[in-house]
Amino acid sequence: MEFKDHQAIYLQIAESVCEKILNGIWKEEDRIPSVRELGTTLGVNPNTVARTYEHLQQREIIYNKRGIGFFVTPGARREILTSQRKQFLQEELPGFFKKLDLLGITIKEIEDFYNKHTQ
Amino acid sequence: MEFKDHQAIYLQIAESVCEKILNGIWKEEDRIPSVRELGTTLGVNPNTVARTYEHLQQREIIYNKRGIGFFVTPGARREILTSQRKQFLQEELPGFFKKLDLLGITIKEIEDFYNKHTQ
Amino acid sequence: MEFKDHQAIYLQIAESVCEKILNGIWKEEDRIPSVRELGTTLGVNPNTVARTYEHLQQREIIYNKRGIGFFVTPGARREILTSQRKQFLQEELPGFFKKLDLLGITIKEIEDFYNKHTQ
Amino acid sequence: MEFKDHQAIYLQIAESVCEKILNGIWKEEDRIPSVRELGTTLGVNPNTVARTYEHLQQREIIYNKRGIGFFVTPGARREILTSQRKQFLQEELPGFFKKLDLLGITIKEIEDFYNKHTQ
DNA sequence: GTGGTCTAGACCACC
DNA sequence: GTGGTCTAGACCACA
Known part of the structure; x- marks a missing residue:
């Protein structure tokens, strides 16, 4: 896997998870790969994956069974959806609209782009 | 002024410029505040503002008259518009659309939000 | 049974024993459940229970009859009482008092809580 | 500084902070030592201190000014007090009382110990 | 100078 | 086997 430079690798892994x-x-209650496993898969140090998992555990998206591995928390999907929607609507969208205005791009143009894009 | 955490302060200042x-x-050929002036205004180290100006100077949006100050380059407005439009359409929009799909938000909803937002 | 995160599972099981x-x-000379039995009861790997029993055996709280099972050592109750009292008074209590001071909780309040708690 | 074995060093440092x-x-809005500084003071790797600070930052007890250092959050003292009191009353105290009962120690004895202890 | 991130490698307790 | 922690050392962006 390739990583972009402007964001920490462990966060990019978190996003991919x-x-x-x-x-x-990966469904709820599924076991996800061990830190070592995912590390070698991605060509990344296990510590980096561990950091990803720690981060996701704090957000209650995954949980740990000691000595066994990490599992997807029940309700994780809904949790991700709501938190990302919230983040998107509150933080990204206003800046997005502001940029449209500044750059003189109409919402109609965006719509057209979207239709082209998804064809 | 408050700054967000996910982006370098000097870049956030650059955006506001x-x-x-x-x-x-600020119109073309206008003199803009000195590094020190803007620094105190924003509650930021002058070095940080200097970095902003250096960055904008490289992009030929402002230029420097030694011993006098920084000025808006003729054609700066057009330059900003084209470069930001390009960056926006090529890099931001695809990610934006992908996120819409992932979060299950339709382009129609975005339109509605936009109309509410600009009323 | 649910286990807390801050302590090893095998020790939490030992405490419950x-x-x-x-x-x-469980009285002295009673046979206690087999490793496998207790493991399935608690939803835990038998190895973990084995470790608990090994630990308790070392402390001479239980003993093993080969091929038959584990039994409560005569005098176990007294042994547990004295060792835990010692551990409690020497190690837990000082930290407990220190915390009271730090959090501004008086011994009187603790007493009140206790009386409410045991009513 | 000496560290106990049963708890992660970075957490013990967090407690001392x-x-x-x-x-x-350290008062609110005070700058606290840099990760390197505190690391050498405690004879610990700077990474470990960094981990402590990251942890405390998430609990909003300290915050970071980029390129400058970490500072005590306004209201940190109150935050620590309430969270620790809550943790103490809800998690520790019930187990404490349970142990008293099991070990046959009366609340009166605890009081006596406390008075001796604080003399 | 500051913190943030990553790697490599190690040791540990635990299951 | 699993994750958790720590060290040493490195590079980076940032102020």
């Missing part, structure tokens, strides 16, 4: 849960690839 | 130019608050 | 002996639920 | 704040040694 969330996506997997949102997409239903 | 660009906004002022886009809005016509 | 000691409690049962203190309460007289 | 909280104590300093509770005791008023």
Whole structure:
């Protein structure tokens, strides 16, 4: 996996985990790969994955069974959805609209782009 | 002024400068505040503002008259517009659309939000 | 059974065993459940219970008859009482008092809580 | 500084920081030592201190000014007090009382110990 | 100077 | 096998 430079790797991994849960690839109560396993898969130090998991555990998206591994928390999908929607609507969208105005782009143009994009 | 955590302060200042130019608050060939002046205004180390100006100077949005100060480059407004439009359409929009899909938000909802937002 | 995160599971099980002996639920010379039995009861790996029993055996609180099972050692109750009292008075209590001071809680309040608690 | 074995060093450091704040040694809005500084003071790797600070930052007990250092959050003292009191009353005290009963220690004896202890 | 991140490697307790 | 912690050392962006 390739990582972008402007964001910490452990956060990019966290996002990819969330996506997997949102997409239903990892379901609730599923065991997810061990830190070592995912580390070698991604070509990353296990410590970095451990940091990702610690972060996700604090957000109650995954939980740990000692000596066994990490599991997807029941309700994780809903939790991710609501928190990301909230973050999106409250933080990103206002800046997005502001930028539209500043750059003189209409919402109609965005719509057209979207339709082209999803065709 | 308050700064967000996820972006370098000098870049956030740069954005606010660009906004002022886009809005016509600072017109082309206008002198903009000195590094020290803006620094105290914003409650920020002058070095940080210096970095902002250096950054904007490289992008040819402002230029320096030695011993006098910084000035808005002729054509700066157009330059900002085109570069930001390009950056916006090529880099932000795809991620924006992807997020919409992931969060199950329709482009229609965005439109509604926009209309409410600008009323 | 649910386990807390801050202490090893096998020690939490050991405590519950000691409690049962203190309460007289398991009397001296009684046979206690097999490793496998208790493991499934608690939803825990038998190895973990084995570790608990090994630990208690070392403290001479239980003993093993090969091929038959584990039994409560004669005098176990007294042994648990004295060792735990010692540990409690020497190690827990000082930290407990220190915390009271730090949090501004008086011994009087503790007494009141206790009386409410045991009513 | 010496550390006990049964708890992670970074958590023990966190506790000592909280104590300093509770005791008023570090007041709100004060700058606390840099990770390197405190690391060498305690004879500990700077990474470990960094982990402590990250942990305390998440609990909003300290905050970071980029490139400058960590500062005690306004209201940190109150925050620590309430969270620790809550933790103490809800989690520790019930177990404490339970142990008293099991060990046959009366609340009166505790009081006597306390008075001896604080003389 | 500051903190943030990452790697490599180690040791540990636990299951 | 699992994760948790710590160290040493490095590089980076930032103020």
